[in-house]
Amino acid sequence: MCDTCGCNITSGNRHLLRPGGRLERSGDGRAAVSVLQGLLSENDHQAGHNRSHFDAHGVLAVNLMSSPGAGKTRLLEATIGALGGEFAMAVVEGDLETENDAERIRAHGVEAVQIATGSACHLDAHMVHDALHRLDLTGLDILFIENVGNLVCPASFDLGQHRNITLLSVPEGDDKPAKYPVMFRAADLVLLTKTDLLPYLTDFDPGRAERCLRELASESPLLALSPATGEGLDGWLAWLRDEVAAQRERVAQGLSARPDIQPEGAALHLREPRGSALPAAPGRGGAAATAGGD
Amino acid sequence: MHEYSVCLALMEQVERVAREHGAGRVERIVLKIGPLSGVEAPLLQHAWPLVAAGTLAADAELVTETAPVVVRCTQCGAESEAAPNRLLCGQCGDFRTRLVSGDEMLLASLELARIDEVKASCV
Ligand SMILES: Nc1nc2c(ncn2[C@@H]2O[C@H](COP(=O)(O)OP(=O)(O)OP(=O)(O)O)[C@@H](O)[C@H]2O)c(=O)[nH]1
Ligand SMILES: [Mg+2]
Ligand SMILES: [Zn+2]
Ligand SMILES: [Zn+2]
Ligand SMILES: [Zn+2]
Numbered sequence: 175m176c177d178t179c180g181c182n183i184t185s186g187n188r189h190l191l192r193p194g195g196r197l198e199r200s201g202d203g204r205a206a207v208s209v210l211q212g213l214l215s216e217n218d219h220q221a222g223h224n225r226s227h228f229d230a231h232g233v234l235a236v237n238l239m240s241s242p243g244a245g246k247t248r249l250l251e252a253t254i255g256a257l258g259g260e261f262a263m264a265v266v267e268g269d270l271e272t273e274n275d276a277e278r279i280r281a282h283g284v285e286a287v288q289i290a291t292g293s294a295c296h297l298d299a300h301m302v303h304d305a306l307h308r309l310d311l312t313g314l315d316i317l318f319i320e321n322v323g324n325l326v327c328p329a330s331f332d333l334g335q336h337r338n339i340t341l342l343s344v345p346e347g348d349d350k351p352a353k354y355p356v357m358f359r360a361a362d363l364v365l366l367t368k369t370d371l372l373p374y375l376t377d378f379d380p381g382r383a384e385r386c387l388r389e390l391a392s393e394s395p396l397l398a399l400s401p402a403t404g405e406g407l408d409g410w411l412a413w414l415r416d417e418v419a420a421q422r423e424r425v426a427q428g429l430s431a432r433p434d435i436q437p438e439g440a441a442l443h444l445r446e447p448r449g450s451a452l453p454a455a456p457g458r459g460g461a462a463a464t465a466g467g468d
Numbered sequence: 469m470h471e472y473s474v475c476l477a478l479m480e481q482v483e484r485v486a487r488e489h490g491a492g493r494v495e496r497i498v499l500k501i502g503p504l505s506g507v508e509a510p511l512l513q514h515a516w517p518l519v520a521a522g523t524l525a526a527d528a529e530l531v532t533e534t535a536p537v538v539v540r541c542t543q544c545g546a547e548s549e550a551a552p553n554r555l556l557c558g559q560c561g562d563f564r565t566r567l568v569s570g571d572e573m574l575l576a577s578l579e580l581a582r583i584d585e586v587k588a589s590c591v
Contacts, residue, residue, distance in 0.1 A: 330474075
């Protein structure tokens with residue numbers, strides 16, 4: 175699957191392109207080397223490779239993140255039920271231990287690959303790549319990646335997805351975006367889930383949840399829904415349809431997309447000024463990276 | 469915590485740079501970690517010795533520098549410092565801002581010992 179992307183050829187030579195590796199020699203056999211590389215650049219590189227796989231097959235890849243039990247798998251079950259006749263879908267399931275979620279998906283007649291992460295609290299691009307080798311992307315419209323339930327770690331690892339979705343379920347409380355800014359800032363779409371519980375959890379204020387999100391400088395849409403009752407599902411399905419259409423258009427034009435705030439990876443660092451040990455240029459993310467949307 | 473994964477990635481990077489420069493030992497590692505990077509500097513500091521033990525960076529000093537959270541307003545153009553979970557424009561209060569600094573997660577520089585002349589000269 176990977177022999178055509180040319181990734182292997184460039185990886186060994188990449189350091190020649192880097193602004194890093196610049197030596198500032200001092201007299202005593204010591205040297206200061208300015209590197210200026212993202213700490214996760216190896217992961218970001220693999221993520222770019224995954225993204226090429228998705229684009230080569232015209233698949234929209236969507237990464238679902240939330241705290242444990244917010245309803246990611248339940249949302250996928252409802253989505254498969256509603257769109258099964260319209261789109262070909264598959265799911266990559268990240269979980270610390272069990273195959274339970276993959277089995278729930280397979281029960282709906284959709285292919286699911288389980289990644290048991292063991293003690294790792296997040297998926298990374300290499301794990302997803304391994305999973306891709308157990309999955310045929312041919313003919314797929316959407317690949318969902320259900321990340322490990324965790325509001326912290328998954329936000330730091332680009333998997334090669336085109337879009338990030340963060341779920342916030344009503345029982346968690348409406349101030350979660352203020353408590354987990356890195357995660358909610360990463361979302362291209364925030365889904366307020368389990369809205370059927372709003373009558374019971376009366377102190378949850380959807381308006382406050384949205385205000386917390388906006389205070390993170392996020393203009394991403396926030397949609398409220400309940401996969402349990404089907405309430406609000408239409409808006410989510412419409413968003414997905416739009417994204418599938420947008421991905422098809424991009425693929426036809428040879429373009430790609432990345433989540434709005436994902437860093438540009440190695441390409442970004444090539445634009446950074448050379449020389450000084452600590453330039454003012456942004457590193458991971460930052461103003462330059464936000465230009466990387468579609 | 470994912471800080472352990474980040475340390476493993478850092479170790480690979482450090483070893484590669486040291487190798488490229490023919491260095492036998494790494495003396496100092498400087499990272500730049502923003503409050504919105506998703507990585508906690510103290511947790512990195514805790515995880516690092518576990519990863520560095522027995523490597524050429526075992527005795528290296530790990531320095532983590534923090535950049536302030538700074539946003540630029542897309543409405544009024546002002547630049548201002550902000551709290552990580554309140555990225556509003558300090559001038560006009562608008563929420564439509566872009567992050568200028570604060571989410572970096574960079575290996576900034578290394579200090580190496582015992583440089584091999586030949587390799588260093590072809591960088
Ligand atoms: N009332 C109600 N319950 C829901 C809803 N969505 C999910 N649940 C329930 O919440 C529990 C957790 O849902 P899952 O879909 O397994 O959550 P998850 O995010 O996939 O969980 P992990 O994969 O373990 O992180 C299950 O008992 C679901 O039936 C909803 O809209 N309303
Ligand atoms: Mg699940
Ligand atoms: Zn591959
Ligand atoms: Zn973690
Ligand atoms: Zn302003």
